[in-house]
Amino acid sequence: MSKVCIVFDRLRTEEKMLHKEASELGHDAVLLDAKITQINTDSNREDYDFGDVVLERCVSYFRGLHFTSSLEFLNVPVLNKFEVANICGNKMFMTLLLKKNNIPTPKTYFSFSSDSAAENLEKVGFPLVIKPVIGSWGRGVMPLKDKDTMEAVFEIRDITDSPHDRIYYLQELIKRPPRDIRVITVGDEPIAAMYRKSSGGFKTNVALGAEPEICEITKEMEDLAVKSSKAMGGGILGIDMMEDEDKGLIVHEVNNTVEFKGLAKVAQRNIPKEMIEFAINHVRK
Amino acid sequence: MNCPECDAKLNIPDDASVGEIVSCPECGADYEISKKDGANVELKQAETVGEDWGE
Missing domain, CATH: 3.40.50.20 (Rossmann fold)
Incomplete structure (x- = not known):
């Protein structure tokens, strides 16, 4: 025991x-x-x-x-x-590590002041999605569709000026069905997955009301999830993927303290049991 | 036990644990169970959602 x-x-x-x-x-x-x-x-x-x-x-x-x-x-x-x-708690660190490990991930632009981010956005073109480097449940994730929106969002960031507000993480807007895929990995093994359907907007966070639906783990999902988990250092993770109309599956996020109560109701495998068994075996090694 | 905010009756399940959040059905205030000894329950104001909350 x-x-x-x-x-x-x-x-x-x-x-x-x-x-x-x-x-x-x-x-x-x-x-x-x-x-x-x-x-x-x-x-x-x-x-x-x-x-x-x-x-x-x-x-x-x-x-x-x-x-x-x-x-x-x-x-x-x-x-x-x-x-x-x-x-995993910092979107910029996570994205860089995904890319470094040749895992398909959305093209992301990093700037370190509002002026520089604005200059880059006008060069790249609208829309891009701005995301806070720290944060979850879709908070502060906004599509910047035009110059007026960009200026409003950047001005608010300059006023609040918290340390992380100075880091501008801007990501290409992926053309995809109105859903994403969450794969839970335990010790580099995918154990369950779900589709998270948008409840209207472009965000698909369950915390915002996205409807979870069981998803069969394909070989491609499995390979990407395993690769992503290994790249982050393993453990218990939630790998988020989108179905890009042109590039196929891409990983846009890896979550650290994964939430699973919705998926646990419909998953074939017992998620909390797998997590406990993995934790016990982790120290027995 | 009644809500410290609006005095409505709070529903605290018998199997509730320390650390769990109970919400007032009338005013919506959230409380965290800070101590529990049988039917004796102590509550404290629950933390509000932080910028760093989530997965």
Whole structure:
């Protein structure tokens, strides 16, 4: 019997499912709230009840990332690893790594000031999609269809001027059906996939109301998902793909703390069970 | 237990765990269960959605 610790900051259905599966598999399972956990430079692993392996499941990316760095400092095995979380949490780092590994991904332009981004956009031509480098659930993702929209969006960014607002991530608008594909990988193995259909706009995030529908994993999807997972450093990931009318499947995002409650209802394989088994085997190796 | 905001009755399931969010059915305020000992439940204001929330 092993002990699995699920670190959370907001206890969602997914964390409860993971806890239940771990218990049903005969393992000891604990839920630990990151918000009330204190760590210092003299801390030792024995001071805490982290068990044999931790699944980091914070909904706040920065909280989860920094908590993961503490766990690795204490030599506690954690999924996902800090390096994986760090890369997947930043769209620019992730896109660069996908491209570096020859994984088809949308053409993306990076600028480091609003003036430079505007100059590039006028050179490349409208539309492009602007995305915040940090963020999820489609927040701040907007198609820039003309100069007026661009100027309005850039002006707001210049006013708010948070550190990440200075990084301009502009991506080609992909011609595709009004849906994308989410593949969940566990240890570089695709275990389930779904189509996420747009609820009207061009975004396909389930958090925004996109309708999930089971998707059969084709050989092409499998190959791309495996390659993407390996490129990021493995672990438990959500690989997002679009069906480009000209180029075929392309990977536009890899997610770190993957949400799966919708897909779990229709998937053939038991997603939380696979995650727990992978975590246990990860530390047995 | 009643909503600290509007005094409506909150529905807290018996199997709810610490860390779970309960929403007031009337005013929509979100609370996090901070302590639970049998039927004794303590709530705190839930965090609002942050810029870095998500997958």
